Amino acid sequence: MTVVEEARELAERFVTPLGRRWAHVQQVAFKAVSVSEAVTDEKRDALVAAAWLHDVGYAPDINYTAFHPLDGARYLREQGWQAEIVNLVAHHSGARFEAAERGLTRELSEFPFEDSPVLDALVTADLTTGPGGEQMTYDERIAEILKRYPPDDPVHRTWVKAAPILKEAVRRTEERLARAQPK
Template sequence: MPEADRDLLVAAAWLHDIGYAPELRDTGFHPLDGARHLESLGAPARLVRLVAHHSGAVYEAEQRGLSAELAVYEREDSPVLDALILADMTTGPAGQSFDFDTRIDEILVRYEPGSEVHNAISKARPYLKAAVSRTLDRMAHQPM
C-alpha cells in the first residue's frame, strides 16, 4: 500500500461497518447508511466512498433496489478498495482470522438462502476473490 493511502485504509477498515449501528439505520443497507453518516460528519469523500463500496456493496444494493442511491458514491477500483475487501473477507464477525473461502462460507451459512445478503455474496464471490488475489499478489511482490 502506498504510504499516502495507509491511514485511509486503516480508517476505512475501522469504519466500514458503522452503518450497522441501530441509530444510523435508515435504509437498512449498512454500506449506504454508514457512508451517509460519515458524509454528514464531513468525513473525507474518499473515505465515504470506500465505506459505501466495501466488499462488493454494489451487488447487495442491486438485490435491495438501492443501486441508484449507492451510485451517488463513485466506486474507485484501486489497491485501497482491494485491500479493504481483503481485510473484510478474511476476518469473521468476532474478529476471527479466516481464509477467503471459509469467510464466504461463513457468511452464506449466517444468511438464509434467498436473502439479499446470501444472493449478493453468491454473485459477488468472483469479484471479491479477484480483489483478495490482487492484494495478496501485491503483498507478495513488495520489497521487504
C-alpha cells in the first residue's frame, strides 16, 4: 500500500464520522492532486498524503488540545508517519497563527515549520475548498470562515491576521502551476 493509500484509509476511518468534514477532506485531497504539478515529483505523494490527513486531529479519539493541527500531527508522529507529512499536517493553513491565538506556539514548535512549495500547495488545496467540499476561491473561503466564527473566536482572529499572508501562498502555487504548463 502506498503512503497516499494509507493516508486515505486513515483519514476515512477518523474523519467519516465527522459528517461534512469528510466531504471537505476528500475534495482537498483531490485538489492537492490537481495542484501537485506545483511541487517536484518526489514531493507529490507527501502533498497528497498530507491533504488526506490534514483534519484527522478533529477526531474525538485524538483531539486532546482542541487544536486539530497539533492533535493530528502528534497522533501521526506517534504512529510513525514520515516527518514531512507530520509537519505539513501540523502547519497546514496558517496553524502557526492560530497556535499564537490559543497560546500553543510552544507546543506547535515540536514540529519544524518549513515555508515550502509543498506547504503552499496544501494551503491552496485546503483554502479553496469549502467546509462541505465546495470549490471556492481563496477570498470566498476566507469570507466563509470569518462569517462562520464570531469576532471574539480565536479562529476569526487568526484569519484576520493570516489571510493576507496565506493568500500569497495561493498566489505562489498558481504561479508555479502556470510555469509547469506546457507552452
